[in-house]
Every structure is written in structure tokens, then in C-alpha cells.
Amino acid sequence: MAQGVWIVAEQRDGALRKISFELASTARKLADQLGTEVGAILLGSGIEGLAAQLGKYGVDKVYVGDSPALEPYVTEAHAMAAAKIIKENDPAILLLGASVQGKDLASRLAGKLATGLATDCIDVKIADGKLLAVRPMYAGKCFGEIVTSTNPQMASLRPNVFPAVENAKEAQSIKFDPAIDAAQIKSKVLEVQKDTSGKVDLTESNVIVSGGRGMKGPEGYAILEELADVLKGCVGASRAAVDAGWRPQKDQVGQTGKVVSPNLYIACGISGAIQHLAGMSSSKYIVAINKDAEAPIFAKADYGVVDDLFKVVPELTNACKKLLA
């Protein structure tokens, strides 16, 4: 019978990404409820040393697939290796990160294992011995509770939502042969162009300062950049601002952009069109600064300021600077 709660850990350039610890902690919690073990699949080249770090967050067994063919990440190779070890061990539950790589791998694996997958979950629990995964649909306009009838029951977890909690276990590291058939790998990463701004991705940022039509033009964003710098956050944008060419597409928050859930989302000059609200409503705290007291964004805000953002934002930057000094 299928048992065990497994994760696929995510590493890049030889370091585990934060989502891996969020996955490990969540898997630990589910495994304790089921009275079973936590397994982690770790794939890459020269990465065996990372296994102990997963133990720190509650993993009992780390299955290490170490091969030059697994670095850099290519969907087919990782899916092949993960599917092999999963089929050999038959876990009941399998969690991945809803990061770019995690989603790419999770969906391919769901196809390979012919099982059900709930994408981008914000809550997972055990109900009647089965995984119940809660996820936003229609970009958060409603939520679905997903139950999977096949094993492993798969879910990908939204980054930044599940806490990473230390829970030290003596993780046992188990090497396995990923058995990559090179003839079947049709894709090749030719180049990795790193973003040199030093900023994390919007979906991984704890603080997002976002601007909309009210910014009046691309130059208006300078004051948002300053506030974001003070708060060690990133700048986001509404669809209106991106479509106007004021900000790059990767900054767009909303139903046709990124869905984000930072600790703090500061919406400046954003009225709150439903398709924008969909992308940021799961933020822990929301501040809205807008001249229009009737703007729908205020209905979602924890703190609202009805005023000219060009006057409020620089003052907010100063006030934060003082508090953080």
C-alpha cells in the first residue's frame, strides 16, 4: 500500500531554495498526522552534501539522484529520474514547489505517473486519511478543495505561504541511479542569463510595492523603487501600467500576470480592478494609497490612505527609514 509523504526538493547552483524547506516542513506535519515518514527526492550534480539540510526541516530519507545529466535542470531528465524512484517506493503523497521549475516538473510527473495534481496550493491537510488540497481558482476569485483518487496524491505549494519550521531529524541519505537515457533528452539549456539587479523574483519577495495607472508614467516609479529598497522588497505593477509600457511584463501582478502572497503589499495608484485583486488578495497585509476614496482596492486593504500618492509615498519611505534605522 502506498505510504509516506514525499517532496521533490529544489536546488539551484548547488544551493537548496527556500521552497524546499517549506515543502519539508509541510510534509513533516502531514506525515506526523498519518504516522508515516517523510522522503525527499534531491536531483542534480554534486549535490549529495545538501541532504543533511533537508533533515533539519524534518525529512527522514533523502533519495539522491546525482548525475551530470541532471544539471542544469531539464524537464525530461528530472521527470525520468523522479518517476523511477517514485515507482520503486510508491509514496502516498508527493509535494513540489509551485515555482517555475516545480510547476514544470510536477505537471510532467503527473502525466508520467498518471495521477492527479493540485497546482499552487495555499493549504494542505489530511481528511479521512487522504490529502485535501486547497487552492485558488480563477486567480483567487474562488477556492477549490481538491481530492485525488490516485497515488501519489500530488500537490504543488505556493512559495512563501507555508512556514519553514526546523524539526531536526537524522536524515538518511540514499543514493539511487537516476538511469537517464540520454537519447530521450531532446532539450538543452544553451545559456542562463541571470538577472543582475540582485532582486528576488516578485513571487518570492516578502514586500511588494506596486504601482498602477495613478503613477502617471514610468518616471513615477522612482519613488516606489526607493520605498521598496528601504523595505528590502520589489516593485510590482498593474496590467494597465505594463500594457502602457511603463514597467516590464515580469513585474505584472494579477490574473494574467503573477499571483503573489508577500507579507506586505503596498498598492499605490491602483484602483483594484478585479483581475488585479485576484493576483494579490492572499498577501498577508495590504496597504492602499489612492486619491479615490471609492477605489475597490480599499475593500481589500488593512490600512488605507486616501491622498495623493506622490505626497504620501516619499513620507512613508522616510518614516520607514527612521523606524528601521
Next chain:
Amino acid sequence: MNIIACVKQVPDTEAQIKVKADGSGIEEGQIKWVMNPYDEYGVEEALRLKEKNGGDVTIVSVGPARAMETIRTALAMGADKGIHVCDPALDNADAYVTAAALAAAIKGMPCDVIFCGQRAIDDDSGQVGSILAELLGIPQLTLVTKLEYAGSSVKVIRPIEGAQLLVETALPCVVTAQKGLNEPRYASLPGIMKAKKKPVDVKNVAALGIAVEAKAKVAKTTPPPARPPGKIICGDDPAQKAVEVARLLREEAKVI
């Protein structure tokens, strides 16, 4: 080139979504239906490849009878023919069943590139393109923002967190389109007239010979949890209000 673009009909982004009282899904009565925005990028890229390299573009959609409008929209944009997989047995299809239906419809057709949207903005699963690629035994390139065709392969740009990847893949493959790939065209009036006469093959589950039992089921649909009412910071002085917000973020919310 033989190019396939998969499309899905979804509620417009401006649509209010109301959950049915019994939690069994959403109320569909008032919804305006459109082509999934990410699928539009796929259709546009398919048309551009055809215009540059010759060939034809086939639109494939899984959906109820109304999805025919979306297929016609893609034909009006310039695609050549359509396949509509339409069967009440697919009403509760999950990503796996949808991908299996697409794969069964596509299998045997000559194809170089299959486009899908990176996700549909209704269920937001983002799985169909990858599962389709797996079922057809071909590679996938997800979240593509730039594509260059080079005969037997494509080179694409895929943004990931904090970087962009340049990836090359042998054809055939599945490409899932991300915003930024192109600017989709509008259908012209002559295009709309011509689309009415283009062939669309309607297929049901029996014709495709697929299993329709969903692997992941939506057991319950709920409205999003309501956020507690917020505070409006009052006063005339923007500076004072800013100081108060900073204080609340620090002392009450504890997020800075």
C-alpha cells in the same frame, strides 16, 4: 510546417465569479466567455510561424458546445481548420483527462509544434501542456516568451525566478505561451466571414476512445475567505498619515 494550437474558452478576466450555493462549482449564467488569453499568444505564434515558413494551423479545443465560438475566433484570426472535442462526459474533466482528450485528437496528425497557453485563467492548473507532451512522448517548453524556429528544432527564452533560460529543443515539441511572446492580432471582418466556412471536425469521447474519470476532483468550491475590514488612516497631512501607516506596519502588523 504543421502547427497545432490548443485553445480553451474561459470567463473574461473582468468576470465576477459566483460560487453555487451547494459549493458544486460556479454560476455560469452571467459570464462572458472568451479565448484564454495565454492561448491567444499560442495561436498568434502559430500564425506567425505559418506566415513565415508556410504550412497550416489546426486549432484543437476540448469544451462544451459554446467552445465552438472560441475555435471560430481562432479560425477568424487565420487558422485553417479546427477539431472540437465535445462531450458531456468531459464536463468535469481535470487536466489529465483534458490532456488525454487532446492527445487522442492530435495523435497521428503530422505536427512540428503544438502550442498551449501556459495556463488557463479559469482553473489555473497549468498542467495540460506538460501532460499532453508526456502522453505524446515529446519534449515540453513551458512559459515561453520568445521563439525562434530553425528547421528541426526551436530555440526559446523561458523566464525563471531571477534569470532567463535559452533552451533548444528538437521538434516536435509542446510550447506553452507566456505573456510577452507576441501581441495577438484581432480577427478582421473578412477573416470572420471566411472562418464560417473553414472545416471543424467535432469528436466525442467514443470516437477518441479515452477514459474520462478525473484523477483530481474539485470536491468543493468556496468563495475566497473575506478579509477583515481595514482601517482608513484619517487626517489632512500626508506626512502624518505616512508616519501612522509606518507605525501600524511596525507595531500592529509587525511586517517591517
